[in-house]
Amino acid sequence: MIEPLLETRDLCKNFGALQATDHVNISLVPGEIHALIGPNGAGKSTLVKLIMGSEQPSSGSVHFAGADITDLRRPERARAGLGRTFQISSLAMEHTVLQNAVLGALGRSGRVMRFLWPVMSDKALVAQAEQALERVGLADHRGALTGELSHGQRRLLEVAVALTLEPKAFLMDEPMAGLGAEGSARMTEFLDRLRQEAPILLIEHDMDAVFQLADRISVLVYGRVIATGTAAEIRANAAVREAYLGE
Ligand code: ADP
Ligand code: MG
Numbered sequence: 001m002i003e004p005l006l007e008t009r010d011l012c013k014n015f016g017a018l019q020a021t022d023h024v025n026i027s028l029v030p031g032e033i034h035a036l037i038g039p040n041g042a043g044k045s046t047l048v049k050l051i052m053g054s055e056q057p058s059s060g061s062v063h064f065a066g067a068d069i070t071d072l073r074r075p076e077r078a079r080a081g082l083g084r085t086f087q088i089s090s091l092a093m094e095h096t097v098l099q100n101a102v103l104g105a106l107g108r109s110g111r112v113m114r115f116l117w118p119v120m121s122d123k124a125l126v127a128q129a130e131q132a133l134e135r136v137g138l139a140d141h142r143g144a145l146t147g148e149l150s151h152g153q154r155r156l157l158e159v160a161v162a163l164t165l166e167p168k169a170f171l172m173d174e175p176m177a178g179l180g181a182e183g184s185a186r187m188t189e190f191l192d193r194l195r196q197e198a199p200i201l202l203i204e205h206d207m208d209a210v211f212q213l214a215d216r217i218s219v220l221v222y223g224r225v226i227a228t229g230t231a232a233e234i235r236a237n238a239a240v241r242e243a244y245l246g247e
Helices: 044-052 074-080 097-105 123-136 151-163 181-194 207-213 231-236 238-245
Strands: 006-015 018-028 033-037 059-064 082-085 169-173 200-203 216-221 224-229
Touching: 006 044, 018 033, 018 044, 018 200, 018 216, 018 224, 033 044, 033 207, 044 074, 044 082, 044 169, 044 200, 074 082, 082 151, 097 123, 097 151, 123 151, 151 181, 181 200, 181 207, 207 231, 216 231, 216 238, 224 231, 224 238, 231 238
Parallel strands: 033 200, 033 216, 082 169, 169 200
Antiparallel strands: 006 018, 006 059, 216 224
16 A cells, blocks of 8 residues: 555534534545545535645544644645645736746735735746746746636646645646536646646546546545545446436
């Protein structure tokens, strides 16, 4: 058994009487894409927030790179090497592509920074941002306004923003959402390469992408992991078919 880079242990989160995650044990090992699927309201986004530190668990713990990070705050977890992309965009549409990437390298969201010239004159930050744009294929768009990008390009920019911090592991909440066939194909190809560098916990509704990419799939229903396995195992799992695939 390969040592997991990321692991949750009996992670629980209650919102009042609602148990959004219920004793979730999930792991991410080097080199893998581990997809997390489940119906709306299953607790997928909550789990990502608990791992990233934007929500605190009711009980249980999160372990990353050999350390218990449950009590670390969000920026500390990002600095430790946890990268994420969001279900809802965190990009500042009125800033350029490069400006958003530079803000990412700084660990800030464009939404909270109004004056950019001090950071844009930091050569090291700009170089880091340009390299990330290069990797996702957006270098030629560095001067464009983010609001003018296509939806697919914005999704790639979000990945570039996360890449600027050189994460050891990625959490991605629906990176294919709203992408057409071509955009999904480009994102799929990119994630396929990215896993070698940093394993990915992938939340995704696009089942074609999930079955194509995932080394392992976990199925979350009402806050509980009801199955974990390979694509073939998950497809053949009777409980999963009943609870989720609607068969
Ligand atoms: P998913 O991402 O799988 O669709 P979520 O994690 O967003 O599910 O939500 C899981 C459950 O927790 C849902 O019933 C949702 O309404 C509830 N929930 C999520 N965040 C909050 C919150 N901040 N306060 C109260 N309930 C919440
Ligand atoms: Mg969600």
